[in-house]
Amino acid sequence: MQAEEIRQYWENRNREQFARIKAMGPSPGKEEVWEKIQAKKEQLGLILFKQKGEHHVEQL
Secondary structure, eight states: OHHHHHHHHHHHHHHHHHHHHHHHOSOTTOHHHHHHHHHHHHHTTOEEEEETTEEEEOOO
């Protein structure tokens, strides 16, 4: 059961870390590049759906 507990710990930790990163958005001065990357992800079908100011990306 120890392996399952470790896996669960890292899943939760990563979920929290990804949420913090997502809330940060692009760095100052990099908004234009960030938008271009998001547009390319959308073109490639990596963005599942968009909400205002948010992009939800499927992990490969």
